[in-house]
Amino acid sequence: MGAPLDIASAEQISAEYTSTASIFAIHADDKVSIKVTFLSPLTPSDLKRQSLVFSYMKVEVASIDGSDHEVQLYTDISAEWVSGNRNSKAEWSYGTAPDGISYHKVWKQEQLVFHEYEDRGEWGNIYYATDSGHGYTYQSGADRDVRGNFTSSGKLSNSKDTNFRAINDRWPVFAFAIDLGSVDSEATSNLFSIGLCQDPAIQFLGKDGLRNVPSLWKDYFKDDVSVLSFFHKDYSESSQLSAELDAKIAEDSTNAGGDNYALMTTLAARQAFGATQLVGTKDKHYMFLKEISSNGNTQTVDVIYPASPIFLYTNPELLKLMLDPHFENQENGHYPHLSAIHDLGSNYPNATGHTDGKDEEMPVEECGNHMFMVLAYVQYTGNTDYIKDHYPILKQWVEFLVQFSLIPAEQWSTDDFAGKLTNQTNLALKGVLGIEAMSRMSEIIGETDDAQSYTEIAHDYITKWQEYGMNMADDPKHSMLQYNNPASHGLLYNLYNDRLLGLNIVPQEIYDIQSDFYPTVREMYGVPLDTRHDYTKTDWEIFCAAIASDSTKKMFIDDVASWINETPSNKPFSDLYGAAKGEQPTSGIDFKARPVVGGIFALLLLDSEGYTAPLKPARNGTRGGNDTGDGKTNDRKNGGVRLYRVTYRG
Structure with a gap:
């Protein structure tokens, strides 16, 4: 998806949406189908989950031509996530969580708490995560280098770029590659999570004067990685609540x-x-x-x-x-x-x-x-x-x-x-x-x-x-x-x-x-x-x-x-x-x-x-x-999830 240089475009078949998800169907070379679901859970009555500024991307791949195919999947985010000012310097790291999650962490080097630039916060940490396991590789570095590495070999180098620099200086990206192996007509999937952790979240002039107020999730989790781990492992429950x-x-x-x-x-x-x-x-x-x-x-x-x-x-x-x-x-x-x-x-x-x-x-x-x-x-x-x-x-x-x-x-x-x-x-x-x-x-x-x-x-x-x-x-x-x-x-x-x-x-x-x-x-x-x-x-x-x-x-x-x-x-x-x-x-x-x-x-x-x-x-x-009479309203039967397709003209 997107428009990376020197990579042939796949064919988007459809784009649909529900209240919580956007779903794209793509065909690659008329051989495999790729279903990409971007899910931003809405849990209005569950404030713990609603307080998390995180979203999922689930990718499902299946053969559509009757043959099995070897498939490698690549995805990255760029440092553009951390600031609206592309001259800002970014910093990043790579880590793993005890429950088998690997993540890239990216942040603005000079944190400007309570500031925004072109509607984007200038403080906090961006996390991009997936499950680590067989067939998994990662890399950070210049966009041309990292993407080029994958297109030539189908995998990444498990290396970290330590040259922290401006967002627009050789455009650092933070990538994962997944070797899905041989894919047949039964879909094979992989889950990714992305989110923002900020603390403090807002400054508020109230009864105690001007004070810094934390993000609500801080009262439920000890640190950023705990939030990330909970969210990533919560996909089944979050997707059900959203559905x-x-x-x-x-x-x-x-x-x-x-x-x-x-x-x-x-x-x-x-x-x-x-x-x-x-x-x-x-x-x-x-x-x-x-x-x-x-x-x-x-x-x-x-x-x-x-x-x-x-x-x-x-x-x-x-x-x-x-x-x-x-x-x-x-x-x-x-x-x-x-x-x-x-x-x-x-x-x-x-x-x-x-x-x-x-x-x-x-x-x-x-x-x-x-x-x-x-x-x-x-x-x-x-x-x-x-x-x-x-x-x-x-x-x-x-x-x-x-x-x-x-x-x-x-x-x-x-x-x-x-x-x-x-x-x-x-x-x-x-x-x-x-x-x-x-x-x-x-x-x-x-x-x-x-x-x-x-x-x-x-x-x-x-x-x-x-x-x-x-x-x-x-x-x-x-x-x-x-x-x-x-x-x-x-x-x-x-x-x-x-x-x-x-x-x-x-x-x-x-x-x-x-x-x-x-x-x-x-x-x-x-x-x-x-x-x-x-x-x-x-x-x-x-x-x-x-x-x-x-x-x-x-x-x-x-x-x-x-x-x-x-x-x-x-x-x-x-x-x-x-x-x-x-x-x-x-x-x-x-x-x-x-x-x-x-x-x-x-x-x-x-x-x-x-x-x-x-x-x-x-x-x-x-x-x-x-x-x-018990403080609850009668629930109506939930019907099937309707999907709406919008065609933009012009």
Whole structure:
């Protein structure tokens, strides 16, 4: 795979994916087939395994022409894994573990803890491992020398290059060769593991001031090699757990929205989790999230929020682990404003907060997002103490919404790339629904006076909001992007929370109006985000689809699926693209690999034909839906793992 010099290319037959794996089928010289599976396990309820930043590569080889063949397998990684700066000097070593594992260890010679270069960490150790045994050889050295050695002899020299140097200085690589012997029609396989070990993982300004926080795996394993050994030997269990999650996501998604919807959720899962990192100890741990590609912020509230559906779906406790650092930072006086902070640090992995108050200004946005996420977490877990623990600051934030949300001043919403705007209809709706969400939280913990006050305000505001923000004169009727601007419109994605949380303060007429309107402004690949630009957002489209009529829901899903299949871009899954032509914007807003695609799971949190939500929201804060009474939800039968093939054009 790849494009090494002076080596004939094999023929790739197919490329498929599940939620946790990418599978490639290759034919070499029409004699043998090679199946390569890249597996990045997702274990949302098993934090020990989820804390490991490791992946597998399994290679299976079989004869396809009826004859037996002598086969040697080669693979390497380069020093490019340790830094985004190719002028950086790398160092490396070779070692073995007691349980028969051999590994290459590679690291940046000058470790820059808590620094990144072009989105890549500048500290930590990369490990590349396989089982050592009969037919196994290894080598490190210049790429041309090592690869040339294998192509000429079918094996490596078991030698180590000790000339540590810059990444781009004769490109050092770290290779394994496996002599598979005579291969017949029954597949012969070999397993490889690759991963990153960092300690410390993040710096965080919390209740104890600024401190370095370790990777969570440090609480389970004594050192890097112990982690590597556990992971490599855990393939059978990890692959089984991942296959079960693959099957659950595929089955639930197909039941909720059809094959096109399953194609989307399956593609989004690894990307959403890939932006997260579990840190701390078993007694006190957090999940931190990076705003990948858009600006690299740490723990951005309006990135956690659109990503939250996948975490509510797979394990709601993960959402709490992302909210906890925000509460700890702000409740301990590290932020000077009355509104909620936008992020906990301008550059991941530095959760150093904004003691000067100079974070990106999205006060209504972030206050509203907290209301939604805390209430959703409590509804899905029954942990009402979480409201009690943070009630004073939640009340502080909702009072801000009471004062400033109905008629929002000029500010950014989460779609900050589109520019600031006054009187944003969708942003105001977030604030109004946030006030009602706080009323429900007050009711849950017995703060009845607050509950009554906030619900009265929210109901009064929603009546005024309809007057200010809905264009009821034109045909078709629709919500306006901006108050009193009847020609404007946009995706009213914040309406989703009225349905998700069971608030039910928005009349059904509004849902119907929006469902009828979206098809009238539909482009080839979806509905534009708003009238200021042509582009759209995959996460917000699915938020809208989840609460739309059946036909409009299908329209949204089919259009996004068409874009996935037909986009000319070969970049990681983007949440922003041109609705008319499908192009991916590159001028200042080249969004790719962002965790917000977790929002595509929004449909799975609502009831749909043939599908039951994991836990239906309960107004009184108790566990609802299909709770069995023993603290567990009823498991549905896992179906077969669906594989999706995507053909990229252009």
